[in-house]
Amino acid sequence: MSAGSVLVAGGTGYIGSFTTLALLEAGYKVVVADNLYNSSAEALNRIEAICGKKAEFVQLDVTNEADFDKVFEAHPDIDSVIHFAALKAVGESGEKPLDYYMVNVYGTINLLRSMVRHNVTNIVFSSSATVYGDATRFPNMIPIPEECPLGPTNPYGNTKFAVETAITDVINAQRNNAIKAGNEAEAKKWNGALLRYFNPAGAHPSGIMGEDPQGVPYNLLPLLAQVATGKREKLMVFGDDYASHDGTAIRDYIHILDLADGHLKALNYLRANNPGVRAWNLGTGKGSTVYEMIRAFSAAVGRDLPYEVAPRRAGDVLNLTANANRATKELGWTPTRTLEQACEDLWLWTKNNPQGYRQQPPAELLAK
Numbered sequence: 001m002s003a004g005s006v007l008v009a010g011g012t013g014y015i016g017s018f019t020t021l022a023l024l025e026a027g028y029k030v031v032v033a034d035n036l037y038n039s040s041a042e043a044l045n046r047i048e049a050i051c052g053k054k055a056e057f058v059q060l061d062v063t064n065e066a067d068f069d070k071v072f073e074a075h076p077d078i079d080s081v082i083h084f085a086a087l088k089a090v091g092e093s094g095e096k097p098l099d100y101y102m103v104n105v106y107g108t109i110n111l112l113r114s115m116v117r118h119n120v121t122n123i124v125f126s127s128s129a130t131v132y133g134d135a136t137r138f139p140n141m142i143p144i145p146e147e148c149p150l151g152p153t154n155p156y157g158n159t160k161f162a163v164e165t166a167i168t169d170v171i172n173a174q175r176n177n178a179i180k181a182g183n184e185a186e187a188k189k190w191n192g193a194l195l196r197y198f199n200p201a202g203a204h205p206s207g208i209m210g211e212d213p214q215g216v217p218y219n220l221l222p223l224l225a226q227v228a229t230g231k232r233e234k235l236m237v238f239g240d241d242y243a244s245h246d247g248t249a250i251r252d253y254i255h256i257l258d259l260a261d262g263h264l265k266a267l268n269y270l271r272a273n274n275p276g277v278r279a280w281n282l283g284t285g286k287g288s289t290v291y292e293m294i295r296a297f298s299a300a301v302g303r304d305l306p307y308e309v310a311p312r313r314a315g316d317v318l319n320l321t322a323n324a325n326r327a328t329k330e331l332g333w334t335p336t337r338t339l340e341q342a343c344e345d346l347w348l349w350t351k352n353n354p355q356g357y358r359q360q361p362p363a364e365l366l367a368k
């Protein structure tokens, strides 16, 4: 099947920018739409420096439905959307749930309405392992398969669950309506991938592209990176009394390049196999504890990074590790990068770009 044009909503953000790179490298034409709330358009220059191809950029707010209409009218060749645009801070979602419902849920409803109006029929959605909530309540469900009952435990997770449900309902309705009208070929065009990511990690091995959040980071690896650069004195380890081999909580850290490749494979699968709506976990299947992460990142940096044990963080669970067999079997997706590589790539990015995209990287890295 020939590559078409793809709208990447939230495409200047961390995962969106790496997916845009993967799409361009695979021959897709890409239109990136973002309001730059948590990202910088400089990401697009770095993508071009790496692959020699350019994505078109449109500044768009997902809460404005007319913005999507304009993009689809200007680009009638777009047949698919990869939808990353969202607010993603779990803690903040408890303080400002309406902001999260507005951007994550209402924004996606706008997108879906506009897709239906313009016959844009494939959507790949950024869901999250957070939709499973505390999967350890089902002891036979670790590592977590897609069949694990969903049970998000915070407003952010609730918005992801709501959007998964809305996409499922809309795609199914589009299919049923087309079948009722006797048009089976039209029905098969409507497809959705619900990609449940575990913990994205790392940066591009060139050292010129990585995560550049606009505010204070709250994820483990970006915080460890700040300890390594001296921006932060030490890492606070949230709890050493979990039922793991070293007492700290277990997560499944997936290299950002493997995660981006999962989106490419999911999109290709939708376009070639017309599965309707399907969920896939994107994780490595291998869990690492907080202490193991501190050791792995310290090894990349070349010195032991300081930490202190603190109480458990509210809402954290013992173990979120993926069973990603479905993605391997159906999408032909297997993560190939190690945790050590993710840590090395993150450190190369961090030490060469202390101001993120607000500064140019060293010329010798750009020249490679």
Ligand code: NAD
Pocket (backbone or CB within 6 Å): 009, 010, 011, 012, 013, 014, 015, 016, 033, 034, 035, 036, 037, 038, 039, 040, 060, 061, 062, 063, 083, 084, 085, 086, 087, 088, 103, 107, 126, 127, 128, 129, 197, 198, 199, 200
């Ligand atoms: P990110 O913040 O880097 O990317 C999100 C992008 O959406 C940003 O570029 C931001 O500017 C944009 N955006 C926010 N509000 C917008 C609006 N109103 N209109 C248009 N654009 C808007 O985050 P990320 O880590 O790349 O996450 C991408 C997606 O993956 C999100 O949907 C997130 O919920 C999901 N996800 C992230 C993780 C993670 O740990 N990073 C894990 C699972 C799922």
Ligand code: WQD
Pocket (backbone or CB within 6 Å): 088, 090, 127, 128, 129, 130, 198, 199, 200, 218, 219, 220, 221, 223, 235, 236, 237, 238, 239, 249, 250, 251, 290, 313, 316, 320
């Ligand atoms: C990882 C581990 C912490 C910071 C979150 C969201 C999830 C998904 C990914 C979007 C945990 C521990 C952390 C620190 C620590 N995002 N930790 N000290 O919580 O697994 O997942 O991001 O969908 O929905 O909940 O990621 O990086 O915050 O934490 O000890 O300063 O590191 O307790 O065990 P988490 P994280």
